Amino acid sequence: MKKLLLTLTLLFSFSGFAQTINGIPIQDLDVEYxxxxxxxxxxxxxxxxxxxxxxxxxxxxxxxxxxxxxxKNGEVLVFNSIIDALNFMAAYGYEFIHSNIVAEGGENVYYYLMKKKAK
Known part of the structure; x- marks a missing residue:
C-alpha cells in the first residue's frame, strides 16, 4: 500500500509541473535542437x-x-548553476552536443547546444 501511495504521489507531482518556454510546455516542444x-x-x-x-x-x-x-505560475525559474540547467533539460529528453563560452560586456556567457534524444 505504501508503494502504491508513493507511486501515485510521484506521478501527480511530475504531472503538476508545467515548465514552459515561450508559453509552450517543455514536453510539447516540437524542436530537435x-x-x-x-x-x-x-x-x-x-x-x-x-x-x-x-x-x-x-x-x-x-x-x-x-x-x-x-x-506553472509563470514565474521565471532560477538555476543554481549551468549544470543544473543542463540536468533539467536532460530530464526532458535532451542531450548535450556542444558548448561555447563567449566574453560579452565583461562577463562570460555560456552557450550549450542540446539535441532531443532519439526515441
Missing part, C-alpha cells in the same frame, strides 16, 4: 538561463522573458 544560454547573476551564485528554440524575440528588448523557463 535548442540552445541553453547562461549568464551569471550579479552578486549571486545563481545563473540566468534562457532557451533558444528559434522563437521570435523582440529586437530592442534587453529583458526578454519569452525565452526564459517558467514554472
Amino acid at each position: 535548442l540552445q541553453i544560454i547562461g549568464t551569471s547573476v550579479y552578486m549571486s551564485s545563481k545563473v540566468k538561463v534562457s532557451i533558444d528554440i528559434g522563437q521570435r524575440t523582440k529586437l530592442m528588448s534587453s529583458n526578454n522573458d519569452t525565452a526564459r523557463l517558467k514554472d
